[in-house]
Structures are given as C-alpha cells and as structure tokens.
Amino acid sequence: MLPNFRRFITIYRGYERPFWVSQILLAIATIFTLLIPLMTQQLVDKGLLGGDRNALEQSVLWMVVFAVLSAIFTIANAWYGVLFGEFTAHAVRIKLYEKIQVLSFGNLDRFPTSDLMVRMTSDVNAIKGAIQQIILSLAQAPIMFIGALFLIYLNSPSLMWILLIIIPVVSIVLLFFVNKISKFFEKVQQKLDDLNSVLQEDLAGVRVVKAFVQGEYENRRYDRANREFRKASLLPMQYVSFLQPTLFLIVNIAIACVLWFGGVFAAQGKVTVGEILAFTQYLATILTPLIVLAVITPQITAAEASAERIFQVMDSIPMVSDSPQPLELDPATAKGRIVFENVSFGYFANSSENEEENYSKLVLKNINLVIEPGQTVAFLGATGSGKSTLVNLIPRFYDVTSGRVMIDGVDVRNIPLKTLRQLVGISLQESILFSGKVRENICYGKPEATEDEMIAAAKAADAHSFVSAIPEGYDAAVTRRGANFSGGQRQRLSIARSLTIKPKILIFDDSTSALDMATEARVQEAIKNSMKDSTILFVAQRISTVITADNIFLLEAGEIVAQGNHETLLRTSSLYQEIYESQLGGAPA
Numbered sequence: 001m002l003p004n005f006r007r008f009i010t011i012y013r014g015y016e017r018p019f020w021v022s023q024i025l026l027a028i029a030t031i032f033t034l035l036i037p038l039m040t041q042q043l044v045d046k047g048l049l050g051g052d053r054n055a056l057e058q059s060v061l062w063m064v065v066f067a068v069l070s071a072i073f074t075i076a077n078a079w080y081g082v083l084f085g086e087f088t089a090h091a092v093r094i095k096l097y098e099k100i101q102v103l104s105f106g107n108l109d110r111f112p113t114s115d116l117m118v119r120m121t122s123d124v125n126a127i128k129g130a131i132q133q134i135i136l137s138l139a140q141a142p143i144m145f146i147g148a149l150f151l152i153y154l155n156s157p158s159l160m161w162i163l164l165i166i167i168p169v170v171s172i173v174l175l176f177f178v179n180k181i182s183k184f185f186e187k188v189q190q191k192l193d194d195l196n197s198v199l200q201e202d203l204a205g206v207r208v209v210k211a212f213v214q215g216e217y218e219n220r221r222y223d224r225a226n227r228e229f230r231k232a233s234l235l236p237m238q239y240v241s242f243l244q245p246t247l248f249l250i251v252n253i254a255i256a257c258v259l260w261f262g263g264v265f266a267a268q269g270k271v272t273v274g275e276i277l278a279f280t281q282y283l284a285t286i287l288t289p290l291i292v293l294a295v296i297t298p299q300i301t302a303a304e305a306s307a308e309r310i311f312q313v314m315d316s317i318p319m320v321s322d323s324p325q326p327l328e329l330d331p332a333t334a335k336g337r338i339v340f341e342n343v344s345f346g347y348f349a350n351s352s353e354n355e356e357e358n359y360s361k362l363v364l365k366n367i368n369l370v371i372e373p374g375q376t377v378a379f380l381g382a383t384g385s386g387k388s389t390l391v392n393l394i395p396r397f398y399d400v401t402s403g404r405v406m407i408d409g410v411d412v413r414n415i416p417l418k419t420l421r422q423l424v425g426i427s428l429q430e431s432i433l434f435s436g437k438v439r440e441n442i443c444y445g446k447p448e449a450t451e452d453e454m455i456a457a458a459k460a461a462d463a464h465s466f467v468s469a470i471p472e473g474y475d476a477a478v479t480r481r482g483a484n485f486s487g488g489q490r491q492r493l494s495i496a497r498s499l500t501i502k503p504k505i506l507i508f509d510d511s512t513s514a515l516d517m518a519t520e521a522r523v524q525e526a527i528k529n530s531m532k533d534s535t536i537l538f539v540a541q542r543i544s545t546v547i548t549a550d551n552i553f554l555l556e557a558g559e560i561v562a563q564g565n566h567e568t569l570l571r572t573s574s575l576y577q578e579i580y581e582s583q584l585g586g587a588p589a
C-alpha cells in the first residue's frame with residue numbers, strides 16, 4: 001500500500017530522529033487523553049452520586065492535569081510535525097532540482113516546463129501536507145484504539161457489544177469513500193499540469209497573442225483547461241464533503257444507542273451512570289482516530305499520486321550520460337576535427353507504450369561528413385531540414401540513434417560530458433539571458449574569466465560597444481530573460497558567453513539571425529579572427545551567413561544533398577542556386 005509515499009518518507013533518513021521523537025510525544029499525549037474518561041467515571045460514581053467530596057475534587061484536579069499534559073505533548077508533536085514536513089519538502093525540492101540539472105535534452109522533452117513546475121511546487125506541497133497530518137495522528141490512532149478498547153473492557157464490559165456493531169459500520173463507510181476518492185487524485189494533478197501548460201505557454205508568448213489579437217482564443221483555451229481542472233477537482237472533494245458528516249452521524253447515533261441501552265442497564269443495576277458516561281467518551285475516543293484517518297486518507301491518496309509523479313522525474317535515467325570507460329581528450333591540446341559516420345537520428349515521440357515505437361521517424365538520415373580542424377563550415381537548409389538537430393549531436397545534447405559522431409577520432413559518447421562541454425561551445429538559436437549583471441551572463445560558462453578575457457569575447461561578439469555605452473557598463477543589470485536588451489543585443493551577449501570559454505569547437509545555431517547583414521558580417525569576421533584555432537560551425541537559413549565558409553553542407557529533409565564552398569555550390573547545386581536567387585536576387589554571372 002502507498003509504495004511511493006512510503007518510499008518518499010524513507011528517503012530522508014536524516015530526519016528520522018524528529019519523526020520518532022514526534023511519535024513518542026504523540027503517544028504520551030494520547031495516554032493522557034485516555035486517562036481523562038477514567039476520571040469522569042470516578043467523578044460521577046464516587047463524587048456526584050456517592051457524595052464523596054474528596055473523590056470529586058481529586059477527579060477534577062487529575063482531569064485538568066491530564067488535559068494540560070495532553071495539550072503540552074500534542075503541541076510539541078505538532079511542532080515536530082511541521083519541522084519534519086518542511087525539512088522533507090525542502091530536501092525533495094533540492095533533489096528534484098538537482099535531478100533536473102542532470103537530465104538531458106531528450107528527458108526534458110518529455111517533461112515540459114509547466115509540468116516540472118507543478119511537480120516541484122503543488123506535488124511537493126501535497127506530500128508535505130500529508131506527512132504533517134500523518135505525524136499528527138500516526139501513533140495516536142493505534143494507541144487510542146487499543147487503549148480505549150482495553151479500558152472499556154475493564155470498566156464497562158457489558159456495553160462492549162455496541163462497539164462490535166459500530167466499528168465494522170464505520171470501517172465499511174470509510175473503505176467505500178477511500179476507494180472512490182483514490183481514483184480521482186491522479187487525474188486532478190494531470191489536469192493541473194494541462195492548466196499550467198496553457199498558462200505558461202500563453203504567458204511566455206503574451207506578446208505574440210497580443211500582436212495577433214488572439215486574446216479571445218487564448219481565453220477560450222484557458223477556460224477549457226480551467227473547466228477540465230474544476231471538473232476533476234470537484235468530484236473527489238464532493239465525496240470528501242460527505243465523509244465527515246456521515247461519520248459524525250454514525251457516532252451520534254451510536255452515542256444515542258449507548259445512552260438508551262445504558263439507561264436500561266443502569267435501571268437494572270448492571271452498569272453505573274459513571275460507566276455510561278465514560279463509555280460515551282471512550283466511544284468518541286475510539287472513533288476519533290478512525291475519523292482522522294478518514295480526513296487524512298484523501299490527502300494521503302493525493303500525496304501517493306503526487307509522490308508517484310515526483311519519482312517519475314527522480315527515477316528518469318538521463319538519456320545522455322558519461323561512458324563507464326571514458327576516454328580523456330585534453331581540451332587544451334584537442335584539434336577539433338569532427339566526423340559524422342553514417343549518423344541517423346529520430347526524436348523520442350513518447351506516445352506509445354512500446355519503447356521501440358516511441359522514436360519518431362528519422363529526422364537525420366545517414367549523415368557522413370568531415371570537418372577539418374580550424375575550418376569554418378556552415379549548414380544551410382530550409383526550416384525543419386535538421387540543421388539544429390545535426391549540430392546538437394556534437395555536444396551530445398542528444399545521442400545518435402545509429403552511427404557515430406567523433407571528435408579527433410574519439411566517439412563523443414566516450415568523452416566525459418564535462419570535457420565535451422569545454423571542447424564544444426554553442427550559441428543557441430534562442431538567446432536566453434539570466435537576471436543578474438551583464439558580466440555574469442558573459443562569464444556564465446567561465447566565472448573565473450579575467451576582465452580582459454571577458455572584454456575580448458564581448459568585442460568579438462560586437463557587444464562591447466553597446467555595453468560600454470550603458471553607464472554601468474559590464475555591471476549593468478540584466479532583467480529576467482534579458483528583457484531589457486533588444487533581440488540583436490541578446491544574441492550578441494549570448495555569442496560572447498560562448499566565446500568566453502574559448503572552446504575548440506564553436507557552434508552558432510542561427511544565433512546571428514537577429515543581426516542586420518552588415519553587423520552579422522562584422523561579428524563573423526571578428527569571431528574568426530579571435531578564434532583562429534577553433535573549428536567554427538554556423539547553422540543558418542540566410543545565405544549571407546554562409547557565403548564566406550570554407551565548406552557549406554546543404555541539408556534537405558534530414559539528408560546532406562550537396563557540399564562545397566560558395567562558388568562550387570553555385571556551379572553544382574541547383575537547390576543552392578535557387579536559395580541564392582530567392583534571397584540575394586539573380587545568380588551572379
């Protein structure tokens with residue numbers, strides 16, 4: 001039962017002590033609570049009915065003492081409960097976050113950002129709440145149940161049979177509700193994922209929504225997801241709202257029965273009034289843990305669904321990881337020769353139960369190419385032809401489906417990822433900056449870079465001039481995702497970021513697309529001059545970006561259909577001629 005939830009609690013062994021301390025405190029509090037009805041019995045039988053003033057005073061005094069002690073120990077337990085829940089949630093968030101950092105691009109394709117955010121916040125909170133509830137009631141339930149049964153057996157055996165009816169009835173009601181409710185909670189979290197996914201997409205693209213006046217359409221989309229979420233949440237909560245009143249009704253009927261039968265038995269002299277009163281108190285005591293269980297069961301069921309979702313992320317095996325027998329390549333002495341040997345690649349589609357079927361059709365087919373050290377090459381092709389996919393295989397953002405990619409004769413799968421990321425620098429298509437300072441963004445991959453190194457990288461990326469024009473210079477603030485810089489400035493800063501680590505292989509994945517042609521030519525020239533020893537790869541849709549490259553690979557539908565320098569391709573490839581003509585006008589004579 002509850003395998004994920006149990007696993008969740010046991011993972012955090014560091015917090016075992018507060019957990020056990022809390023349960024001991026709770027057990028002590030429960031024992032004091034159990035002693036109170038005994039005093040009630042004595043107070044009524046000896047004090048009130050027997051006229052024993054001393055017994056009356058003693059019983060009241062002890063009742064107060066037991067109640068105060070019970071309250072003190074319960075508070076101490078609650079304090080530990082909060083502590084345990086918060087520490088566990090903190091630890092889970094850290095573990096999850098660390099896990100997300102080691103997941104590869106392929107894993108992250110399966111967990112969209114909104115989905116991960118729900119798992120890191122709402123799911124973790126659901127488990128935290130359930131843990132705290134458990135701490136508040138775990139040890140209490142069995143001790144109260146067994147203790148009260150024992151005391152009833154000792155003091156009011158003639159009324160015990162009433163329990164034999166009530167306990168099974170309450171248990172059946174409980175089982176019915178729990179069974180119904182459990183099924184719904186996973187769906188609730190899934191619908192929350194969907195809702196967040198729409199929200200995240202819409203908020204991230206709010207400018208596009210406004211530009212295309214699609215506010216109404218987005219409202220309807222959000223409303224649809226919102227309604228689905230409401231529908232999913234409503235059902236379990238409706239069941240939960242029935243649960244507590246139903247149980248209280250049973251308890252009240254039971255108490256009425258006890259008073260009725262107790263009255264009859266008292267008239268026959270079989271029980272005392274004190275026994276009856278104590279019995280009703282014990283009855284409430286026995287049913288309390290069952291009711292608490294009823295209240296926390298939906299919460300625990302929801303937590304089990306949440307724990308399962310968290311373990312789906314935690315148990316994900318990174319699709320790209322270090323080889324058990326790595327081959328070291330020294331980034332300082334590496335040459336930067338790249339070879340693709342019969343490389344094919346398909347993305348993970350994640351739509352089928354069958355792992356084999358989960359790979360989409362190949363987006364790269366049988367790629368064979370050689371890039372010599374120090375060359376500047378370019379990949380040109382229509383959108384969706386597979387250019388980004390191809391270059392992403394070099395730093396192992398994804399692993400090939402078949403064939404191999406080699407750097408200096410070593411299969412990239414055998415190069416430790418850390419070394420590989422030092423060898424290969426990439427400036428991505430989408431230039432994302434982090435909030436902080438300009439300097440921190442440029443030196444993101446090499447925090448120890450000197451001022452001169454940073455400025456050299458910025459100059460090569462044509463970023464120095466606009467950064468120097470800001471009064472704070474390199475200490476200027478970058479707001480979230482670099483929103484206070486223009487698209488072209490963001491691109492130049494992210495190019496500078498990739499240049500700072502001085503990699504042997506540099507990839508520009510359409511990362512000069514937001515620059516005008518003159519700036520682009522200037523940046524390219526500066527990069528080539530400052531990175532003379534590096535192999536440089538440009539991915540482009542614009543022919544102006546590739547014109548000066550030593551070698552151009554022309555891609556079409558995942559295949560290399562032509563290669564050569566600009567002049568050669570103009571002569572030999574009709575596709576290249578078409579692109580040239582469509583972008584730069586008539587073919588040169």
Ligand SMILES: Nc1ncnc2c1ncn2[C@@H]1O[C@H](COP(=O)(O)OP(=O)(O)OP(=O)(O)O)[C@@H](O)[C@H]1O
Binds near residue numbers: 348363541
């Ligand atoms: N993460 C992904 N999951 C599934 N399919 C993908 C993923 N990324 C790209 N694809 C698919 O792979 C194919 C090649 O995409 P890729 O981004 O490599 O093309 P591209 O030539 O770089 O295009 P563009 O110039 O528009 O950036 C496309 O059909 C695309 O839909």
